[in-house]
Amino acid sequence: MGLLSGKRALVVGVANKRSIAWGIARSLAEEGADLALTYQHDRFRENLDKLVPELPHGALTLPLDVSDDASLDALRESLAAQWGKVDIVVHSVAFARTEDLQSRFVDLPREGYALSQDVSAYSLVALTRAVLPLLQAAGGGSVLTMTHLGGERVMPSYNVMGVAKAALESAMRYLAWDCGGDNIRVNAISAGPLRTLASSAVKAATALRDVPERTPLKRNIALEDVGRAATFLCSDWAQNITGQVLFVDAGFHIMGM
Numbered sequence: 001m002g003l004l005s006g007k008r009a010l011v012v013g014v015a016n017k018r019s020i021a022w023g024i025a026r027s028l029a030e031e032g033a034d035l036a037l038t039y040q041h042d043r044f045r046e047n048l049d050k051l052v053p054e055l056p057h058g059a060l061t062l063p064l065d066v067s068d069d070a071s072l073d074a075l076r077e078s079l080a081a082q083w084g085k086v087d088i089v090v091h092s093v094a095f096a097r098t099e100d101l102q103s104r105f106v107d108l109p110r111e112g113y114a115l116s117q118d119v120s121a122y123s124l125v126a127l128t129r130a131v132l133p134l135l136q137a138a139g140g141g142s143v144l145t146m147t148h149l150g151g152e153r154v155m156p157s158y159n160v161m162g163v164a165k166a167a168l169e170s171a172m173r174y175l176a177w178d179c180g181g182d183n184i185r186v187n188a189i190s191a192g193p194l195r196t197l198a199s200s201a202v203k204a205a206t207a208l209r210d211v212p213e214r215t216p217l218k219r220n221i222a223l224e225d226v227g228r229a230a231t232f233l234c235s236d237w238a239q240n241i242t243g244q245v246l247f248v249d250a251g252f253h254i255m256g257m
C-alpha cells in the first residue's frame with residue numbers, strides 16, 4: 001500500500017522529462033496514485049507517449065489548453081466518464097512571452113501582462129472550478145500549484161512572471177478559503193531553480209542554478225525533491241495544511257544576501 005493508493009490524480013503541465021509536473025507525476029505514481037496527464041500540443045503528446053510507459057501503472061492522457069474554457073469543460077467530461085472522481089489536482093503551468101521577460105519591466109505591454117496572468121494565475125481558478133464536481137465526488141481533495149520566490153521578492157528578469165506568481169499565490173489562498181468547506185485543500189510549492197523549458201527564458205533562474213553555494217544547503221534542488229514534497233502535500237498526511245506555500249529551494253528564501 002502506498003501513501004496515495006486509491007487516489008486519482010490529474011497532473012497538468014508535463015511538456016517533457018524535465019518538467020516539474022513529470023517529477024511530481026512519477027512520485028505520485030510511486031505512492032500508488034492513478035494518473036491522468038494532460039498535454040497542451042500534439043508535440044507534447046508525443047513526449048507523453050514516450051514517458052507514460054515509464055510509470056508503474058501507465059496513465060490516461062488528455063488534451064488541455066488552460067486558457068480555453070471549452071477545453072476545460074471537455075477535460076471534466078472525460079474524467080467524469082472515465083474516473084467519476086478526482087482526489088488530486090496538480091497545476092504546473094506558466095507562460096510569458098520571451099520579450100516580456102527580457103525587456104525592461106516598465107516597458108511591459110498590456111497584452112503581455114494579461115496573457116501571463118491568464119495562463120499562469122487565472123488558470124488555477126479555472127482549472128479548480130472545472131474539476132470541482134469531481135473533487136466533491138471524492139469527498140474532498142488536494143489542489144497544488146507551482147510558484148517561485150520571484151512572486152514575493154524582486155528577481156531581475158523574472159519580471160512579468162513575478163507579478164503572475166504573486167497573483168497565483170493570492171488566488172491559491174482565496175481558493176483554499178472558498179473550497180475548504182468542501183474538504184478541498186489548496187497549496188503551493190515554491191521551487192528553487194530547475195532547468196526546464198519554461199525556465200530557459202528566465203535569466204535569473206540560470207544565474208541561481210550557477211551559484212548553489214548561496215543556499216544554506218549549498219546545493220541545487222532536483223525534480224525528485226519537488227515530487228516528494230508534492231506527494232506529501234497531496235496525501236492525507238497533510239490533511240490540515242491548506243493555503244500554504246512550501247519552499248523546496250535548499251533554503252534559499254531565508255537569505256538576505
Ligand SMILES: NC(=O)c1ccc[n+]([C@@H]2O[C@H](COP(=O)([O-])OP(=O)(O)OC[C@H]3O[C@@H](n4cnc5c(N)ncnc54)[C@H](O)[C@@H]3O)[C@@H](O)[C@H]2O)c1
Nearest residue numbers: 013015019020040065066093094146193194196197198199
Ligand atoms: N523551472 C523552475 O526553475 C521553476 C521554479 C519555480 C516554479 N516553477 C513553475 O513550475 C511550473 C512548471 O514549469 P516547468 O519549469 O516545469 O516548465 P515546463 O515548460 O516543463 O512546464 C510548463 C508547462 O506549462 C504548460 N502550459 C503553458 N501554457 C499552457 C496552456 N495554455 N494550457 C495548458 N498547459 C500550458 C506547458 O505545456 C508546459 O507543460 C510553472 O508554473 C513554473 O513557473 C518553475
